[in-house]
Amino acid sequence: xELIIASQNQNKLVEFKKILGDKINLFSLSDxxxxxxxxxxxxxxxxxxxxxAKFVNIQTGKNVFxxxxxxxxxxxxxEPGVYSARYSGVERNSDKNIELVLTKLKNKSNRxxxxxxxxxxxxxxxxxxxxGVVEGKITEEKRGSNGFGYDPIFxxxxxxxxxxxxxxxxxxxxxxxxxxxxxxxxxxxxxNLL
Numbered sequence: 001x002e003l004i005i006a007s008q009n010q011n012k013l014v015e016f017k018k019i020l021g022d023k024i025n026l027f028s029l030s031d032x033x034x035x036x037x038x039x040x041x042x043x044x045x046x047x048x049x050x051x052x053a054k055f056v057n058i059q060t061g062k063n064v065f066x067x068x069x070x071x072x073x074x075x076x077x078x079e080p081g082v083y084s085a086r087y088s089g090v091e092r093n094s095d096k097n098i099e100l101v102l103t104k105l106k107n108k109s110n111r112x113x114x115x116x117x118x119x120x121x122x123x124x125x126x127x128x129x130x131x132g133v134v135e136g137k138i139t140e141e142k143r144g145s146n147g148f149g150y151d152p153i154f155x156x157x158x159x160x161x162x163x164x165x166x167x168x169x170x171x172x173x174x175x176x177x178x179x180x181x182x183x184x185x186x187x188x189x190x191x192n193l194l
Contacts, residue, residue, distance in 0.1 A: 001025065001194060004032060006056040006066035011148045012177075019172050019181045023194055034059060045070045045082050046129060049120040057122045065121040065184065069176065071150050073101065073138060075110040084150070094149050098142060101153065111138040115154060115176040119184050128187060132179030147171060 002025045005016055013028045020026060029035065038055050042048040045068045052066035070084040080087035080097070088096035105111060117132045135157045142152040144164030152164030156174060163171050172178045188194040 001188070002027065002063065004029070004056060004060060004062055004064040006038060006052040006064055008035070008037075012067070015168065015172065015175075015177060016181060018168060019178045020185070023185065024188075029056070032060065032062075040068070040082075040085075043082060045116055046118045046120075046131075048082060049118040050127065050129065053120040053122045053127070063121075063123045065119055067117055067119045067177065067180065069115060069117040069149075071101075071113060071115055071154065073105070073111075073113040075108045075112070076101075076104055079104075098150060098153055101138060101150070102141070105138055112136075113138050113154065115150075117176040117180040119180045121184055121187075123188075123193070128184075130180045130183035130187070132176040132181070132183065134174060134176045134179070 004027045005013060006029065007013065008029050013026070017026055034056065038052050040048050040052070042051050048068040049066050052068065053064050056064045056066065070081045072078045072081050080101070084097070085092045088100045112135070114133050114135045119130045121128050121130070137155050139153050139155050139162055142164065143162045144152050144166070146166060146168065147163045152162055155162045163175070185194065
């Protein structure tokens with residue numbers, strides 16, 4: 001089965017390919033020559049994922065899935081949420097985003113947070129969404145250099161390591177993205193598409 005992932009993010013592509021293995025032949029936007037930036041102007045993670053999937057489906061006429069992920073921090077009223085990638089500005093600088101989160105949490109004892117991923121799949125014209133959530137806490141400082149984004153400051157509940165300290169294999173066993181993608185795979189199997 002062939003699917004386009006509506007992303008230029010190579011880190012994300014590697015992560016999805018590791019989770020999916022050889023079940024699906026996955027193409028990124030650059031693989032198919034679609035190099036334009038997809039706007040992310042929606043107000044929720046779910047609507048962003050749906051918009052991106054629809055945008056690529058209209059451009060290509062092919063089966064596609066898009067994901068959008070946000071970090072939600074309780075004591076920051078759910079921030080950065082849908083603005084996670086561009087929390088510190090439009091240049092999408094992970095180090096600056098992390099710095100801003102740690103600064104805003106400086107004197108806060110409640111560091112509860114969650115990573116949420118929504119995957120929007122458009123398959124033969126039908127749209128379906130899948131959600132993955134991992135609860136955790138924001139650490140006081142960066143730990144580890146694996147992963148990307150907020151991984152070095154997110155410690156999932158029940159683990160002593162941050163996502164940044166885990167190998168990709170360890171992270172993929174429990175991550176929000178793998179939960180959502182596994183729900184999508186289950187859906188494809190249930191509908192005899194895999």
